[in-house]
Amino acid sequence: MLAAKKTRKYNREADMGTPSTGELFYMRMIFSSAKGSQSYKDIRTVDNVVYHTFREACFAKGFLGSDQEFVGALREANTWGTPHFLRKLFVNLLFMNTMERPEYVWQQTWRWMADDIVFNHTSQGYAANPHQNKLIYNEMTYDMEVLAVEFNRCYHSMTDEQASIFDNIMCVVASQLGGVYFLYGYGGTGKKFMWKTLSSAMRSNGGIVLTIASSGIASLLLPGGRTTHSKFSIPVPATQNSTCNIHQGSDLAELLQRTKLIIWDEAPMCHKFSFEALDKILKDIMHNDRPFGGKVIVFGGDFQQILPVVPRGSRSDIVHASLNASYIWNDYIGDGKLGQPNDGHCEITIPDEFLIMDFEDPIQEIIDTTYPDLLQNYNNADFLQKRAILASTKDVVDKINDYVLSLILGDEKEYCSADSVNKSDELLNPTFGVLTPEFLNTLKTSGIPNHKLRIKIGTPIILL
Numbered sequence: 107m108l109a110a111k112k113t114r115k116y117n118r119e120a121d122m123g124t125p126s127t128g129e130l131f132y133m134r135m136i137f138s139s140a141k142g143s144q145s146y147k148d149i150r151t152v153d154n155v156v157y158h159t160f161r162e163a164c165f166a167k168g169f170l171g172s173d174q175e176f177v178g179a180l181r182e183a184n185t186w187g188t189p190h191f192l193r194k195l196f197v198n199l200l201f202m203n204t205m206e207r208p209e210y211v212w213q214q215t216w217r218w219m220a221d222d223i224v225f226n227h228t229s230q231g232y233a234a235n236p237h238q239n240k241l242i243y244n245e246m247t248y249d250m251e252v253l254a255v256e257f258n259r260c261y262h263s264m265t266d267e268q269a270s271i272f273d274n275i276m277c278v279v280a281s282q283l284g285g286v287y288f289l290y291g292y293g294g295t296g297k298k299f300m301w302k303t304l305s306s307a308m309r310s311n312g313g314i315v316l317t318i319a320s321s322g323i324a325s326l327l328l329p330g331g332r333t334t335h336s337k338f339s340i341p342v343p344a345t346q347n348s349t350c351n352i353h354q355g356s357d358l359a360e361l362l363q364r365t366k367l368i369i370w371d372e373a374p375m376c377h378k379f380s381f382e383a384l385d386k387i388l389k390d391i392m393h394n395d396r397p398f399g400g401k402v403i404v405f406g407g408d409f410q411q412i413l414p415v416v417p418r419g420s421r422s423d424i425v426h427a428s429l430n431a432s433y434i435w436n437d438y439i440g441d442g443k444l445g446q447p448n449d450g451h452c453e454i455t456i457p458d459e460f461l462i463m464d465f466e467d468p469i470q471e472i473i474d475t476t477y478p479d480l481l482q483n484y485n486n487a488d489f490l491q492k493r494a495i496l497a498s499t500k501d502v503v504d505k506i507n508d509y510v511l512s513l514i515l516g517d518e519k520e521y522c523s524a525d526s527v528n529k530s531d532e533l534l535n536p537t538f539g540v541l542t543p544e545f546l547n548t549l550k551t552s553g554i555p556n557h558k559l560r561i562k563i564g565t566p567i568i569l570l
Protein backbone atom coordinates (compact mmCIF):
# COMPACT_ATOMS: atom_id res chain seq x y z
CA MET A 107 0.00 0.00 0.00
CA LEU A 108 2.79 2.41 1.00
CA ALA A 109 4.73 1.52 -2.14
CA ALA A 110 1.69 2.31 -4.25
CA LYS A 111 1.23 5.76 -2.57
CA LYS A 112 4.89 6.69 -3.08
CA THR A 113 4.67 5.81 -6.77
CA ARG A 114 1.60 7.98 -7.24
CA LYS A 115 3.28 10.99 -5.53
CA TYR A 116 6.34 10.58 -7.71
CA ASN A 117 4.14 10.53 -10.80
CA ARG A 118 2.34 13.73 -9.77
CA GLU A 119 5.61 15.63 -9.32
CA ALA A 120 6.86 14.34 -12.64
CA ASP A 121 3.62 15.53 -14.25
CA MET A 122 4.10 19.00 -12.82
CA GLY A 123 7.60 19.24 -14.33
CA THR A 124 10.26 21.64 -12.98
CA PRO A 125 10.36 25.43 -12.57
CA SER A 126 12.49 25.60 -15.71
CA THR A 127 9.44 24.75 -17.78
CA GLY A 128 8.15 28.21 -16.86
CA GLU A 129 4.48 29.12 -16.87
CA LEU A 130 3.40 25.52 -17.53
CA PHE A 131 4.87 24.50 -14.18
CA TYR A 132 3.09 27.31 -12.29
CA MET A 133 -0.20 26.69 -14.10
CA ARG A 134 -0.15 23.06 -13.02
CA MET A 135 0.76 24.09 -9.47
CA ILE A 136 -2.17 26.45 -9.08
CA PHE A 137 -4.55 24.34 -11.14
CA SER A 138 -4.85 21.77 -8.38
CA SER A 139 -6.28 24.37 -6.01
CA ALA A 140 -8.37 26.38 -8.47
CA LYS A 141 -11.65 24.64 -7.90
CA GLY A 142 -14.51 25.40 -10.30
CA SER A 143 -12.33 27.40 -12.73
CA GLN A 144 -13.82 27.66 -16.19
CA SER A 145 -11.08 29.57 -17.99
CA TYR A 146 -7.36 30.39 -17.76
CA LYS A 147 -8.36 33.80 -16.41
CA ASP A 148 -10.25 32.11 -13.56
CA ILE A 149 -7.12 30.11 -12.73
CA ARG A 150 -5.04 33.35 -12.51
CA THR A 151 -7.62 34.98 -10.21
CA VAL A 152 -6.82 34.93 -6.51
CA ASP A 153 -9.08 36.76 -4.01
CA ASN A 154 -10.86 38.50 -6.92
CA VAL A 155 -7.55 39.89 -8.29
CA VAL A 156 -6.65 38.79 -11.82
CA TYR A 157 -2.86 38.27 -12.08
CA HIS A 158 -0.90 38.62 -15.24
CA THR A 159 0.94 35.33 -15.00
CA PHE A 160 0.41 31.97 -13.30
CA ARG A 161 3.60 32.57 -11.36
CA GLU A 162 2.30 35.79 -9.81
CA ALA A 163 -0.91 33.98 -8.94
CA CYS A 164 1.15 31.23 -7.22
CA PHE A 165 2.89 33.93 -5.15
CA ALA A 166 -0.44 35.45 -4.19
CA LYS A 167 -1.60 32.02 -3.07
CA GLY A 168 1.55 31.66 -0.97
CA PHE A 169 2.78 28.61 -2.90
CA LEU A 170 6.20 30.10 -3.56
CA GLY A 171 8.94 31.23 -1.14
CA SER A 172 10.20 34.81 -0.96
CA ASP A 173 13.79 33.94 -2.04
CA GLN A 174 15.03 35.99 0.90
CA GLU A 175 17.44 33.18 1.78
CA PHE A 176 19.27 33.73 -1.55
CA VAL A 177 19.42 37.49 -1.04
CA GLY A 178 20.72 36.83 2.49
CA ALA A 179 23.39 34.42 1.19
CA LEU A 180 24.65 36.96 -1.35
CA ARG A 181 24.57 39.72 1.28
CA GLU A 182 26.67 37.63 3.61
CA ALA A 183 29.11 36.69 0.82
CA ASN A 184 29.41 40.38 -0.04
CA THR A 185 31.01 41.05 3.36
CA TRP A 186 34.02 38.89 2.51
CA GLY A 187 33.91 38.00 -1.20
CA THR A 188 34.96 39.96 -4.28
CA PRO A 189 32.34 41.11 -6.82
CA HIS A 190 33.79 38.51 -9.19
CA PHE A 191 33.06 35.78 -6.61
CA LEU A 192 29.50 37.10 -6.10
CA ARG A 193 28.84 36.93 -9.84
CA LYS A 194 30.02 33.30 -9.91
CA LEU A 195 27.86 32.46 -6.88
CA PHE A 196 24.81 34.02 -8.50
CA VAL A 197 25.38 32.01 -11.68
CA ASN A 198 25.69 28.82 -9.60
CA LEU A 199 22.39 29.59 -7.88
CA LEU A 200 20.77 30.11 -11.27
CA PHE A 201 22.04 26.74 -12.48
CA MET A 202 20.63 25.03 -9.40
CA ASN A 203 17.21 26.26 -10.54
CA THR A 204 15.94 26.66 -6.99
CA MET A 205 15.27 30.40 -7.01
CA GLU A 206 11.59 31.18 -7.43
CA ARG A 207 12.15 34.76 -8.61
CA PRO A 208 15.73 35.15 -9.95
CA GLU A 209 15.00 38.66 -11.22
CA TYR A 210 13.91 39.68 -7.69
CA VAL A 211 17.18 38.33 -6.25
CA TRP A 212 19.08 40.14 -9.06
CA GLN A 213 17.33 43.44 -8.32
CA GLN A 214 18.30 43.17 -4.65
CA THR A 215 21.93 42.17 -5.20
CA TRP A 216 23.26 43.42 -8.57
CA ARG A 217 24.96 46.47 -7.02
CA TRP A 218 27.25 44.24 -4.96
CA MET A 219 28.09 42.18 -8.03
CA ALA A 220 28.82 45.26 -10.17
CA ASP A 221 30.98 47.00 -7.59
CA ASP A 222 34.25 46.66 -9.55
CA ILE A 223 32.90 47.52 -13.00
CA VAL A 224 33.30 51.31 -12.70
CA PHE A 225 36.85 50.79 -11.47
CA ASN A 226 37.64 48.61 -14.49
CA HIS A 227 36.16 51.25 -16.78
CA THR A 228 38.29 54.06 -15.47
CA SER A 229 41.55 52.30 -14.70
CA GLN A 230 41.83 49.89 -17.59
CA GLY A 231 39.60 51.41 -20.20
CA TYR A 232 38.64 48.19 -21.91
CA ALA A 233 35.55 47.22 -19.96
CA ALA A 234 32.53 47.89 -22.18
CA ASN A 235 34.92 49.27 -24.75
CA PRO A 236 33.12 49.09 -28.09
CA HIS A 237 36.40 49.70 -29.98
CA GLN A 238 38.33 46.89 -28.28
CA ASN A 239 41.24 49.34 -28.52
CA LYS A 240 42.21 50.98 -25.29
CA LEU A 241 44.00 53.89 -26.99
CA ILE A 242 41.02 54.81 -29.17
CA TYR A 243 38.69 54.33 -26.24
CA ASN A 244 40.76 56.76 -24.15
CA GLU A 245 40.61 59.35 -26.91
CA MET A 246 36.83 59.03 -27.13
CA THR A 247 36.08 59.49 -23.44
CA TYR A 248 36.37 63.29 -23.32
CA ASP A 249 33.31 65.11 -22.04
CA MET A 250 32.03 66.56 -25.31
CA GLU A 251 29.64 69.04 -23.69
CA VAL A 252 32.31 70.54 -21.45
CA LEU A 253 34.70 70.78 -24.41
CA ALA A 254 32.06 72.44 -26.58
CA VAL A 255 31.64 75.15 -23.93
CA GLU A 256 35.41 75.56 -23.68
CA PHE A 257 35.75 75.79 -27.45
CA ASN A 258 33.10 78.52 -27.66
CA ARG A 259 34.83 80.51 -24.94
CA CYS A 260 38.28 80.18 -26.54
CA TYR A 261 37.12 80.80 -30.11
CA HIS A 262 35.31 84.00 -29.21
CA SER A 263 38.35 85.42 -27.44
CA MET A 264 40.73 84.69 -30.33
CA THR A 265 42.45 87.54 -32.13
CA ASP A 266 41.82 87.92 -35.87
CA GLU A 267 45.20 86.35 -36.65
CA GLN A 268 44.57 83.38 -34.33
CA ALA A 269 41.06 82.90 -35.74
CA SER A 270 42.33 82.87 -39.31
CA ILE A 271 45.00 80.25 -38.44
CA PHE A 272 42.36 78.21 -36.63
CA ASP A 273 39.94 78.39 -39.58
CA ASN A 274 42.66 77.38 -42.05
CA ILE A 275 43.68 74.34 -40.03
CA MET A 276 40.07 73.26 -39.48
CA CYS A 277 39.40 73.57 -43.23
CA VAL A 278 42.31 71.27 -44.02
CA VAL A 279 41.20 68.81 -41.33
CA ALA A 280 37.67 68.79 -42.76
CA SER A 281 38.98 68.15 -46.28
CA GLN A 282 41.25 65.34 -44.97
CA LEU A 283 43.67 66.08 -47.78
CA GLY A 284 46.56 66.23 -45.37
CA GLY A 285 49.03 69.01 -44.73
CA VAL A 286 52.07 69.94 -42.69
CA TYR A 287 52.16 73.32 -40.94
CA PHE A 288 54.44 75.15 -38.56
CA LEU A 289 52.98 77.71 -36.17
CA TYR A 290 55.83 80.02 -35.29
CA GLY A 291 55.41 82.48 -32.46
CA TYR A 292 57.47 84.00 -29.68
CA GLY A 293 56.84 82.93 -26.09
CA GLY A 294 53.42 83.99 -24.84
CA THR A 295 51.90 84.71 -28.24
CA GLY A 296 49.18 82.10 -27.73
CA LYS A 297 50.44 78.90 -29.34
CA LYS A 298 49.18 76.72 -26.50
CA PHE A 299 45.96 78.69 -26.55
CA MET A 300 45.65 77.68 -30.22
CA TRP A 301 46.26 74.00 -29.35
CA LYS A 302 43.60 74.20 -26.65
CA THR A 303 41.07 75.70 -29.07
CA LEU A 304 41.86 73.21 -31.84
CA SER A 305 41.73 70.18 -29.57
CA SER A 306 38.48 71.24 -27.89
CA ALA A 307 36.92 71.92 -31.32
CA MET A 308 37.87 68.46 -32.57
CA ARG A 309 37.15 66.50 -29.41
CA SER A 310 33.78 68.16 -28.84
CA ASN A 311 32.75 66.63 -32.19
CA GLY A 312 34.15 63.18 -31.43
CA GLY A 313 37.27 63.62 -33.60
CA ILE A 314 40.62 62.24 -32.52
CA VAL A 315 43.43 64.74 -32.08
CA LEU A 316 46.80 63.82 -30.63
CA THR A 317 48.48 66.58 -28.62
CA ILE A 318 52.16 65.93 -28.04
CA ALA A 319 55.16 67.96 -27.02
CA SER A 320 58.90 67.46 -27.28
CA SER A 321 59.44 67.80 -23.53
CA GLY A 322 57.61 66.36 -20.54
CA ILE A 323 57.01 69.77 -18.94
CA ALA A 324 55.52 71.20 -22.15
CA SER A 325 53.28 68.12 -22.55
CA LEU A 326 51.78 68.77 -19.10
CA LEU A 327 50.45 72.10 -20.35
CA LEU A 328 48.60 70.51 -23.29
CA PRO A 329 45.08 69.11 -22.93
CA GLY A 330 45.58 65.31 -22.98
CA GLY A 331 49.25 65.90 -23.79
CA ARG A 332 52.01 63.27 -23.99
CA THR A 333 55.66 63.43 -24.94
CA THR A 334 56.43 62.62 -28.55
CA HIS A 335 58.84 59.83 -27.68
CA SER A 336 56.36 58.02 -25.48
CA LYS A 337 53.36 58.52 -27.79
CA PHE A 338 55.05 57.45 -31.03
CA SER A 339 57.72 55.14 -29.59
CA ILE A 340 60.49 57.19 -31.20
CA PRO A 341 63.87 55.55 -30.47
CA VAL A 342 66.34 57.44 -28.26
CA PRO A 343 68.67 58.54 -29.72
CA ALA A 344 67.08 58.67 -33.18
CA THR A 345 69.38 58.19 -36.15
CA GLN A 346 68.97 58.89 -39.85
CA ASN A 347 67.52 55.43 -40.48
CA SER A 348 65.32 55.24 -37.35
CA THR A 349 61.61 54.60 -37.56
CA CYS A 350 59.08 54.54 -34.76
CA ASN A 351 58.48 51.23 -33.06
CA ILE A 352 54.85 50.90 -34.21
CA HIS A 353 53.60 47.67 -35.78
CA GLN A 354 50.95 47.39 -38.45
CA GLY A 355 47.67 46.26 -36.91
CA SER A 356 48.67 47.31 -33.38
CA ASP A 357 46.41 49.49 -31.22
CA LEU A 358 48.68 52.48 -31.79
CA ALA A 359 48.66 51.98 -35.57
CA GLU A 360 44.87 51.84 -35.51
CA LEU A 361 44.76 55.00 -33.40
CA LEU A 362 47.04 56.81 -35.88
CA GLN A 363 44.85 55.70 -38.78
CA ARG A 364 41.80 57.23 -37.11
CA THR A 365 43.56 60.40 -35.97
CA LYS A 366 42.43 63.52 -37.77
CA LEU A 367 44.98 65.99 -36.44
CA ILE A 368 48.39 65.77 -34.78
CA ILE A 369 49.64 68.76 -32.80
CA TRP A 370 53.35 68.76 -31.93
CA ASP A 371 54.30 71.57 -29.54
CA GLU A 372 57.84 72.82 -28.84
CA ALA A 373 58.96 71.14 -32.08
CA PRO A 374 62.28 73.06 -32.34
CA MET A 375 63.49 71.14 -29.27
CA CYS A 376 63.43 67.79 -31.07
CA HIS A 377 66.12 66.34 -33.30
CA LYS A 378 65.18 66.33 -36.99
CA PHE A 379 65.53 62.53 -37.10
CA SER A 380 62.53 62.22 -34.75
CA PHE A 381 60.28 64.03 -37.25
CA GLU A 382 61.71 61.98 -40.10
CA ALA A 383 61.08 58.74 -38.14
CA LEU A 384 57.42 59.71 -37.68
CA ASP A 385 57.13 60.67 -41.36
CA LYS A 386 58.43 57.24 -42.42
CA ILE A 387 56.18 55.24 -40.09
CA LEU A 388 53.04 57.22 -40.97
CA LYS A 389 53.66 56.67 -44.69
CA ASP A 390 54.00 52.96 -43.94
CA ILE A 391 50.95 52.67 -41.70
CA MET A 392 48.70 54.76 -43.93
CA HIS A 393 50.02 53.12 -47.17
CA ASN A 394 50.30 56.65 -48.48
CA ASP A 395 53.42 58.38 -49.84
CA ARG A 396 52.18 61.90 -49.09
CA PRO A 397 53.96 63.79 -46.27
CA PHE A 398 53.24 62.13 -42.93
CA GLY A 399 51.03 59.58 -44.69
CA GLY A 400 48.51 62.28 -45.64
CA LYS A 401 47.82 63.28 -42.04
CA VAL A 402 47.25 66.87 -40.94
CA ILE A 403 50.12 67.73 -38.61
CA VAL A 404 50.79 71.10 -37.01
CA PHE A 405 54.16 71.80 -35.42
CA GLY A 406 54.59 74.75 -33.12
CA GLY A 407 57.33 76.48 -31.23
CA ASP A 408 59.85 79.23 -31.18
CA PHE A 409 63.31 78.77 -32.67
CA GLN A 410 64.58 81.43 -30.28
CA GLN A 411 63.83 79.16 -27.32
CA ILE A 412 65.49 75.78 -26.77
CA LEU A 413 67.00 73.90 -29.74
CA PRO A 414 67.82 70.16 -29.75
CA VAL A 415 70.52 69.05 -27.32
CA VAL A 416 73.55 67.66 -29.16
CA PRO A 417 76.07 66.38 -26.59
CA ARG A 418 79.31 68.34 -27.05
CA GLY A 419 77.90 69.71 -30.29
CA SER A 420 79.00 73.02 -31.76
CA ARG A 421 76.58 75.73 -32.76
CA SER A 422 76.49 74.43 -36.34
CA ASP A 423 75.85 70.84 -35.12
CA ILE A 424 72.83 72.07 -33.19
CA VAL A 425 71.47 74.13 -36.07
CA HIS A 426 72.02 71.20 -38.40
CA ALA A 427 70.05 68.91 -36.04
CA SER A 428 66.98 71.14 -35.82
CA LEU A 429 63.72 70.78 -37.74
CA ASN A 430 64.46 73.47 -40.30
CA ALA A 431 67.55 71.55 -41.46
CA SER A 432 65.37 68.56 -42.34
CA TYR A 433 63.85 67.69 -45.72
CA ILE A 434 60.51 68.05 -43.89
CA TRP A 435 61.02 71.81 -43.55
CA ASN A 436 62.04 72.38 -47.17
CA ASP A 437 59.76 69.89 -48.90
CA TYR A 438 56.63 69.87 -46.77
CA ILE A 439 56.42 73.12 -44.84
CA GLY A 440 57.70 75.56 -47.46
CA ASP A 441 60.77 77.64 -47.99
CA GLY A 442 61.08 78.32 -44.29
CA LYS A 443 60.63 82.07 -44.72
CA LEU A 444 58.46 83.88 -42.28
CA GLY A 445 55.48 85.58 -43.84
CA GLN A 446 54.28 88.22 -41.37
CA PRO A 447 55.57 91.82 -41.33
CA ASN A 448 56.33 91.59 -37.60
CA ASP A 449 58.18 88.29 -37.79
CA GLY A 450 61.91 88.37 -37.21
CA HIS A 451 63.07 91.45 -35.28
CA CYS A 452 60.94 94.46 -34.47
CA GLU A 453 60.88 97.22 -31.88
CA ILE A 454 58.26 97.41 -29.18
CA THR A 455 57.53 100.31 -26.87
CA ILE A 456 57.34 99.47 -23.17
CA PRO A 457 54.79 101.69 -21.35
CA ASP A 458 56.32 104.22 -18.90
CA GLU A 459 54.58 102.68 -15.87
CA PHE A 460 56.68 99.54 -16.32
CA LEU A 461 59.96 101.46 -16.46
CA ILE A 462 62.26 102.80 -13.75
CA MET A 463 63.03 106.26 -15.12
CA ASP A 464 65.02 107.84 -12.26
CA PHE A 465 68.09 106.07 -10.98
CA GLU A 466 71.76 106.49 -10.18
CA ASP A 467 72.76 102.86 -9.59
CA PRO A 468 70.51 100.60 -11.75
CA ILE A 469 71.03 97.48 -9.59
CA GLN A 470 70.24 99.35 -6.38
CA GLU A 471 67.12 100.92 -7.91
CA ILE A 472 65.83 97.58 -9.28
CA ILE A 473 66.22 95.96 -5.85
CA ASP A 474 64.69 98.92 -3.96
CA THR A 475 61.69 98.93 -6.30
CA THR A 476 61.15 95.17 -6.35
CA TYR A 477 61.97 94.44 -2.70
CA PRO A 478 61.03 97.56 -0.67
CA ASP A 479 62.25 97.38 2.96
CA LEU A 480 64.36 94.33 2.13
CA LEU A 481 66.22 94.34 5.43
CA GLN A 482 62.99 94.01 7.42
CA ASN A 483 61.54 91.40 5.11
CA TYR A 484 64.30 89.14 3.81
CA ASN A 485 63.26 86.40 6.24
CA ASN A 486 59.60 86.66 5.28
CA ALA A 487 58.83 83.78 2.86
CA ASP A 488 55.51 85.30 1.79
CA PHE A 489 57.22 88.58 0.86
CA LEU A 490 59.88 86.76 -1.17
CA GLN A 491 57.44 84.45 -2.96
CA LYS A 492 55.51 87.37 -4.45
CA ARG A 493 58.52 89.03 -6.12
CA ALA A 494 61.19 88.10 -8.63
CA ILE A 495 63.80 89.84 -10.72
CA LEU A 496 64.41 88.39 -14.16
CA ALA A 497 67.91 88.86 -15.50
CA SER A 498 69.11 88.28 -19.03
CA THR A 499 72.62 87.01 -18.15
CA LYS A 500 74.37 85.27 -15.28
CA ASP A 501 76.63 88.32 -14.82
CA VAL A 502 73.62 90.43 -13.91
CA VAL A 503 72.39 87.68 -11.53
CA ASP A 504 75.79 87.69 -9.81
CA LYS A 505 75.79 91.49 -9.48
CA ILE A 506 72.30 91.43 -7.93
CA ASN A 507 73.28 88.61 -5.53
CA ASP A 508 76.45 90.44 -4.48
CA TYR A 509 74.57 93.67 -3.84
CA VAL A 510 71.83 91.97 -1.78
CA LEU A 511 74.45 90.03 0.20
CA SER A 512 76.28 93.27 1.00
CA LEU A 513 73.05 94.73 2.45
CA ILE A 514 72.40 91.80 4.82
CA LEU A 515 74.16 92.21 8.16
CA GLY A 516 76.46 89.54 9.60
CA ASP A 517 79.59 87.60 8.72
CA GLU A 518 79.96 86.17 5.27
CA LYS A 519 80.97 82.56 4.70
CA GLU A 520 82.46 81.27 1.46
CA TYR A 521 82.02 77.72 0.14
CA CYS A 522 84.13 76.53 -2.84
CA SER A 523 83.42 73.77 -5.35
CA ALA A 524 86.01 71.10 -6.21
CA ASP A 525 86.34 71.12 -9.99
CA SER A 526 88.37 68.58 -11.95
CA VAL A 527 88.21 66.95 -15.37
CA ASN A 528 86.71 63.48 -15.50
CA LYS A 529 89.39 60.97 -16.54
CA SER A 530 87.03 59.18 -18.93
CA ASP A 531 86.46 62.48 -20.79
CA GLU A 532 90.23 62.89 -20.99
CA LEU A 533 90.47 59.54 -22.80
CA LEU A 534 87.79 60.57 -25.30
CA ASN A 535 89.38 63.91 -26.03
CA PRO A 536 93.02 64.54 -24.96
CA THR A 537 92.50 68.34 -24.99
CA PHE A 538 90.42 67.98 -21.80
CA GLY A 539 93.65 66.94 -20.06
CA VAL A 540 95.11 70.45 -20.26
CA LEU A 541 92.15 72.07 -18.48
CA THR A 542 93.36 73.08 -15.03
CA PRO A 543 91.13 73.35 -11.95
CA GLU A 544 92.03 77.08 -11.77
CA PHE A 545 90.59 77.59 -15.25
CA LEU A 546 87.46 75.53 -14.43
CA ASN A 547 86.94 77.66 -11.30
CA THR A 548 86.68 80.80 -13.37
CA LEU A 549 83.83 79.46 -15.54
CA LYS A 550 80.45 81.09 -14.99
CA THR A 551 77.92 79.46 -17.30
CA SER A 552 74.36 78.34 -17.06
CA GLY A 553 73.88 74.78 -15.90
CA ILE A 554 76.76 74.71 -13.40
CA PRO A 555 76.98 76.69 -10.17
CA ASN A 556 79.73 79.27 -9.69
CA HIS A 557 82.95 78.09 -8.05
CA LYS A 558 82.34 80.24 -4.98
CA LEU A 559 79.08 80.31 -3.03
CA ARG A 560 78.93 83.20 -0.55
CA ILE A 561 76.19 83.26 2.04
CA LYS A 562 75.36 84.86 5.40
CA ILE A 563 73.12 83.67 8.22
CA GLY A 564 69.53 84.35 7.11
CA THR A 565 70.31 84.59 3.39
CA PRO A 566 67.34 83.25 1.41
CA ILE A 567 68.36 80.22 -0.70
CA ILE A 568 66.30 78.42 -3.32
CA LEU A 569 67.01 74.70 -3.66
CA LEU A 570 66.11 73.34 -7.11
Ligand SMILES: Nc1ncnc2c1ncn2[C@@H]1O[C@H](COP(=O)(O)OP(=O)(O)OP(=O)(O)O)[C@@H](O)[C@H]1O
Binds near residue numbers: 293294297300
Ligand atom coordinates in the same frame (compact mmCIF):
# COMPACT_ATOMS: atom_id res chain seq x y z
N1 LIG B 1 43.17 85.14 -27.70
C1 LIG B 1 43.44 84.95 -26.43
N2 LIG B 1 42.49 85.20 -25.50
C2 LIG B 1 42.73 85.04 -24.19
N3 LIG B 1 43.91 84.63 -23.69
C3 LIG B 1 44.89 84.35 -24.55
C4 LIG B 1 44.71 84.50 -25.97
N4 LIG B 1 45.88 84.16 -26.57
C5 LIG B 1 46.73 83.82 -25.58
N5 LIG B 1 46.13 83.93 -24.39
C6 LIG B 1 46.74 83.69 -23.08
O1 LIG B 1 48.07 84.19 -23.09
C7 LIG B 1 48.89 83.37 -22.26
C8 LIG B 1 50.11 82.94 -23.02
O2 LIG B 1 49.71 82.14 -24.12
P1 LIG B 1 50.33 80.71 -24.42
O3 LIG B 1 50.75 80.00 -23.20
O4 LIG B 1 49.35 80.01 -25.31
O5 LIG B 1 51.61 81.16 -25.24
P2 LIG B 1 52.72 80.29 -25.95
O6 LIG B 1 52.95 80.92 -27.26
O7 LIG B 1 52.32 78.86 -25.97
O8 LIG B 1 53.96 80.51 -25.00
P3 LIG B 1 55.31 79.64 -24.87
O9 LIG B 1 55.99 79.66 -26.20
O10 LIG B 1 56.08 80.35 -23.81
O11 LIG B 1 54.88 78.27 -24.45
C9 LIG B 1 48.04 82.21 -21.78
O12 LIG B 1 47.59 82.46 -20.48
C10 LIG B 1 46.87 82.21 -22.76
O13 LIG B 1 45.69 81.69 -22.16
